[in-house]
């Protein structure tokens with residue numbers, strides 16, 4: 114399986130990083146080896162001093178497809194989860210400034226937190242108004258709502274499937290709202306989706 118991530122999908126987060134608003138979705142991949150195993154802590158890699166949490170709504174693909182029409186995109190997923198796109202911001206800035214791919218800063222081992230449970234979309238209210246949060250050491254750090262996405266889930270599926278065949282079990286990280294911050298040893302990161310706790314991660 115693969116993880117497809119969307120960058121710069123929330124205006125307030127684009128502003129906080131002083132990025133340009135993209136004309137097309139910003140897309141990058143994480144390999145399956147980047148998934149943090151359940152109940153494992155996140156270890157800050159020794160080569161970074163500025164790893165940020167990015168909480169994101171995650172869509173699980175349930176059938177194979179390519180060149181998916183936006184009006185059929187809803188048939189390609191049943192479940193919604195929550196994750197963290199850990200980003201080594203120092204390395205990412207360095208790579209970006211040289212125009213190099215930023216995989217090393219985003220796709221390293223442990224860089225993808227995926228909630229163990231996913232929620233059936235039928236049990237959720239409108240998918241374009243999902244509330245999600247990240248709490249760091251009990252304090253609200255990121256507070257998002259999918260209504261603020263530049264590209265909605267179905268648009269993302271239509272877009273990325275022009276480039277990548279989607280397969281069963283693939284995950285799409287749909288971008289992070291504002292409030293990203295550096296993680297430190299002993300931090301505890303908790304994610305909630307529509308009020309339900311989806312994960313709790315310890316940082317080492």
Ligand code: ZN
Nearest residue numbers: 167198288289
């Ligand atoms: Zn992200």
